Amino acid sequence: MLTEAQKKANNKYFEKFDDIKVRVPAGKKAEYKEQAADHGLSLNAYIVKLLEADKQQED
Secondary structure, three states, X not given: OOOHHHHHHHHHHHOOOOOOOOOOOOOHHHHHHHHXXXXXXXXXXXXXXXXXXXXXXXX
């Protein structure tokens, strides 16, 4: 169980982020996670990296 201080710290940390839900075809999540791991990243970090790279190409 989290202490009040831990809950407060967690809430402060997560205020820095927005949540996005991504839906993928059934069975693809594991494939995408493996692809991200092959690049040494979490799936979340990999998606953000790809989006940022695409944004840079548009600029």
